[in-house]
Amino acid sequence: MQPKQAGRRRFLKSGAALAGLAMAPAGAAVLVEPAMRGEAAPGAANAIEDMNGVEANLYGRRSRFVTTTRLQRTLTHADPLLRREAPLPNPHRPETLSPIDQQMGIITPSSLHYTTMHFYGIPDIDPAEHRLMIHGLVERPLVFTVDELKRLPYVSRIYFVECDGNRPNPQGMSVVQTHGRVSCSEWTGVPLSVLLKEVGIKNGASWIVSEGAEAGKHQKSLPLTKALDDVLVAYGQNGEPVRPDQGFPLRLIVPGFQAIENVKWLRRIKLTDQPYHAMRDDVSGYLENPLQRDRAWGPKSVITFPSGNQRLPTPGSYVISGLAWSGGGAIRNVDVSTDGGKTYKAAEIAGPRLPMALTKFYLPWQWRGEEAMLQSRCVDEKGEVQPTEAEFARYWKMTREVLYRRMARLGHCNWIQPWRLSADGFITNGLEPVPEVAEHM
Numbered sequence: 001m002q003p004k005q006a007g008r009r010r011f012l013k014s015g016a017a018l019a020g021l022a023m024a025p026a027g028a029a030v031l032v033e034p035a036m037r038g039e040a041a042p043g044a045a046n047a048i049e050d051m052n053g054v055e056a057n058l059y060g061r062r063s064r065f066v067t068t069t070r071l072q073r074t075l076t077h078a079d080p081l082l083r084r085e086a087p088l089p090n091p092h093r094p095e096t097l098s099p100i101d102q103q104m105g106i107i108t109p110s111s112l113h114y115t116t117m118h119f120y121g122i123p124d125i126d127p128a129e130h131r132l133m134i135h136g137l138v139e140r141p142l143v144f145t146v147d148e149l150k151r152l153p154y155v156s157r158i159y160f161v162e163c164d165g166n167r168p169n170p171q172g173m174s175v176v177q178t179h180g181r182v183s184c185s186e187w188t189g190v191p192l193s194v195l196l197k198e199v200g201i202k203n204g205a206s207w208i209v210s211e212g213a214e215a216g217k218h219q220k221s222l223p224l225t226k227a228l229d230d231v232l233v234a235y236g237q238n239g240e241p242v243r244p245d246q247g248f249p250l251r252l253i254v255p256g257f258q259a260i261e262n263v264k265w266l267r268r269i270k271l272t273d274q275p276y277h278a279m280r281d282d283v284s285g286y287l288e289n290p291l292q293r294d295r296a297w298g299p300k301s302v303i304t305f306p307s308g309n310q311r312l313p314t315p316g317s318y319v320i321s322g323l324a325w326s327g328g329g330a331i332r333n334v335d336v337s338t339d340g341g342k343t344y345k346a347a348e349i350a351g352p353r354l355p356m357a358l359t360k361f362y363l364p365w366q367w368r369g370e371e372a373m374l375q376s377r378c379v380d381e382k383g384e385v386q387p388t389e390a391e392f393a394r395y396w397k398m399t400r401e402v403l404y405r406r407m408a409r410l411g412h413c414n415w416i417q418p419w420r421l422s423a424d425g426f427i428t429n430g431l432e433p434v435p436e437v438a439e440h441m
Helices: 002-013 054-058 146-150 175-179 192-199 389-395 400-410
Strands: 077-079 084-086 131-136 142-145 155-162 182-191 207-212 219-223 232-237 251-253 266-272 300-305 316-325 331-337 348-350 359-367 372-380 419-421 427-429
Touching: 131 192, 142 146, 142 192, 146 232, 155 232, 155 251, 175 300, 182 192, 182 316, 192 232, 192 266, 300 331, 300 372, 316 331, 316 372, 331 348, 331 359, 359 372, 389 400
Parallel strands: 077 084, 131 266
Antiparallel strands: 131 142, 155 182, 182 232, 207 219, 207 266, 232 251, 300 316, 316 359, 331 372, 348 359, 372 419, 419 427
């Protein structure tokens, strides 16, 4: 026994990758306090749940020791047309942010997928009664039941969905607060091109207008070229039916475009010769903004560990990790800096590089207790490079103060988000404060 024990000690002491792990075990590598992050502490049951009961047997439960939840946001909103705080309808559904700091892999669990603020609540739709109508500039207007759609050729694709309010923010205390409006799922459904072939496209059609079945009848205009490319009418998410807060029983998935295009509770698609300005979202600057005309997101990445509101307990070996994505296709490479962008090292990509999907990256790092500024930048398959804050502001000919005051009108904001690591191990936002930051519309 003694030689084996000695050999085990030698193994634990050897190798640079293990240096410091005795002082900083994996379980203690990050301390995240929900209250520090503005989150309500999850209501973890003290009593042991019956994992052998019928309910747990029929629909699986997670361990009672796993308490990860979404972060619920404010119950008020700013009306972009009236420029004031506006009352919310009743019922309504508050916005929730995805806990990307705790995400494992590239797939977001359906129950943790972020949701926008639904001003009219989540509709309760019977799939047996639901219909999808396709009409307008078509040869044969058709109405499909959900069952009829499920009998058509289908595909499963992994795509991210990102709100345009997902952006670097000097006021964000955590990466959930700055970048929690992005999630990634395996979506299953019928390619919209299949349905458009069924109805026949008339000459002159160049846009589609999609509409949801919720009380607000949300509508969005989308170029026909995109609709024929890779858009899905999805009924499945991560191996089960799309959940109600994600659009049950049908929703559009528009890969790489802003989330507001991905109309939920889809009930109608009209082919037209021009975009509609039917809703506030179509007059909010997206169609007029040159950055938004094709509405495909540029490359973006963010470090999720170590990040805001976390703490490294002791110097030692850590793995800097994060997420990268782009509406321009797959992520080609990610670089990580620990000195505020003066130097970069190539990060490792964990898993596949899929187009319009989240990509996990990591970089082993030895922290010796010094102050550091952690940040990442990525490049997509088109060769587009994630910009710095200064580069983004220079492109728009703005000072950084004006940039943050107006960024809600700019749509996609993908500049680098740094995190400041102090000598005592606490991580805070690395962006310098500004007098005003525009809220997400």
